[in-house]
Amino acid sequence: MNPVNVAIVGGGWAGCAAAVAAAQGGARVTLFEITHTLGGRARRLDIAHPDSEPLWLDNGQHILIGAYTATLAFMRNVGVDPHEALLATPLSLRFADGLGLAVPPWAARWPAPLDALAAMLGARGWRSAERIALLRVSLRWRARGFACGPADTVASVCAGLPPRVMDELIEPLCVSALNLPAAQASGAVFLRVLRDALFGQGAPGFAPSALLLPRHDLSALGPDPAAHWLRERGHTVHLGRRIERIDADDGGWRLSGEGQAERFDCVVWATHASAAAHALSDIAPTWASATAALGHTAITTVYALGPRHQPLAAPMLALRSGPAQFVFDRGQLRAADAGVLAFVLSHSGGEREDLQAATLEQAREQLGLVGLIPLRTITERRATFACTPGLVRPSGAVAPGLWAAGDFVDGPYPATIEGAVRSGQAAGRGAALGR
Numbered sequence: 001m002n003p004v005n006v007a008i009v010g011g012g013w014a015g016c017a018a019a020v021a022a023a024q025g026g027a028r029v030t031l032f033e034i035t036h037t038l039g040g041r042a043r044r045l046d047i048a049h050p051d052s053e054p055l056w057l058d059n060g061q062h063i064l065i066g067a068y069t070a071t072l073a074f075m076r077n078v079g080v081d082p083h084e085a086l087l088a089t090p091l092s093l094r095f096a097d098g099l100g101l102a103v104p105p106w107a108a109r110w111p112a113p114l115d116a117l118a119a120m121l122g123a124r125g126w127r128s129a130e131r132i133a134l135l136r137v138s139l140r141w142r143a144r145g146f147a148c149g150p151a152d153t154v155a156s157v158c159a160g161l162p163p164r165v166m167d168e169l170i171e172p173l174c175v176s177a178l179n180l181p182a183a184q185a186s187g188a189v190f191l192r193v194l195r196d197a198l199f200g201q202g203a204p205g206f207a208p209s210a211l212l213l214p215r216h217d218l219s220a221l222g223p224d225p226a227a228h229w230l231r232e233r234g235h236t237v238h239l240g241r242r243i244e245r246i247d248a249d250d251g252g253w254r255l256s257g258e259g260q261a262e263r264f265d266c267v268v269w270a271t272h273a274s275a276a277a278h279a280l281s282d283i284a285p286t287w288a289s290a291t292a293a294l295g296h297t298a299i300t301t302v303y304a305l306g307p308r309h310q311p312l313a314a315p316m317l318a319l320r321s322g323p324a325q326f327v328f329d330r331g332q333l334r335a336a337d338a339g340v341l342a343f344v345l346s347h348s349g350g351e352r353e354d355l356q357a358a359t360l361e362q363a364r365e366q367l368g369l370v371g372l373i374p375l376r377t378i379t380e381r382r383a384t385f386a387c388t389p390g391l392v393r394p395s396g397a398v399a400p401g402l403w404a405a406g407d408f409v410d411g412p413y414p415a416t417i418e419g420a421v422r423s424g425q426a427a428g429r430g431a432a433l434g435r
Helices: 013-024 069-077 114-121 128-143 163-178 187-199 223-232 273-279 285-292 352-367 417-432
Strands: 005-009 028-033 044-046 056-058 086-089 092-094 100-102 211-214 236-239 245-249 252-257 260-264 266-269 296-305 316-318 326-329 340-348 373-385 397-399 402-404
Touching (some): 005 013, 005 252, 013 028, 013 069, 013 266, 013 417, 028 223, 069 223, 092 163, 100 163, 128 163, 163 187, 163 340, 223 236, 266 417, 352 373
Parallel strands (some): 005 266
Antiparallel strands (some): 296 373, 316 326, 326 340, 397 402
């Protein structure tokens, strides 16, 4: 019996995870990526350095957490050691002045949720009443199974928390995970992320709440090794290859583009949402309409160069009252990036030049950094779907033998690498079965 012939259209994290899962399921896989760099919205970029040195950064600064079990397993499957590729630090949302919440060193090895409880009770700068209020609400979430009504926002499920806790913990967590402020974001999805991160099981060797900061560029963390893994096993990876059309073909699908056409038994369409809606509108108009209706929010990353000999107090710090919520000291992650800072502006809006100027001013006021040299400011306008209460996301099953994969596909997670990998793996396993 011949193996199922599967095409994957799109070489982001979802597409690469789908390709590996389909291959592991016994399918013969062909992966198509329109660009020459794998990774999609979490990929490597070549950014000019003032000293003309090569500087491989990313199209946006990302972090993972220990609860991202599918992503970390995918990395291991394609030969990446997460313990080498990622700097694992205990959960910390500390500011430059040392205030804020963090798992204390003496509790870093405690099992979940004791480590998170220690962080809550030891939050610096918080009054006892604020710590106790957070602990009380957290236990209420757990008693209710981290469930809430579909119309609840993050703000409504956090009712009863003091303003300091909302400002220094909930809002930063919410905007970084769901890319929306608490008053607009889905309470159900937020509680699912908290459940897994604070009270769930981490991947082997990691606490679920651990912050995992990439030591390498994002393409090197998974997509590039996945392509190498596929080619080693006789599968095909096409870079710089555009697929312009998909048509039903005698129980399978014909993909056409750049004057070439090829038939496949099954297809996983793993592009971003708007491209998927456009490409599949004739085949599945209802699915495409629901996908096209998704709202999107932007993320901006400001890369700047500071003094190489003046590292920040930690590889990652939270920021107050400004366009950026977090800053990352890339030099503490990789020696070649010494002096490079990445400022992350979730749910960003406005002109790029204005955001960059405001961020550099924020760095001066809160970090005492003067004379930062801007390297590049990158705005992903459609970085994430708008994860609002009651949102109905499109299914991964589009038509017989046709699957969709991406972080926007129906699932428990918001628009994260973990959500993309999970959807890709589900689609790849289904395609390998020929369904």
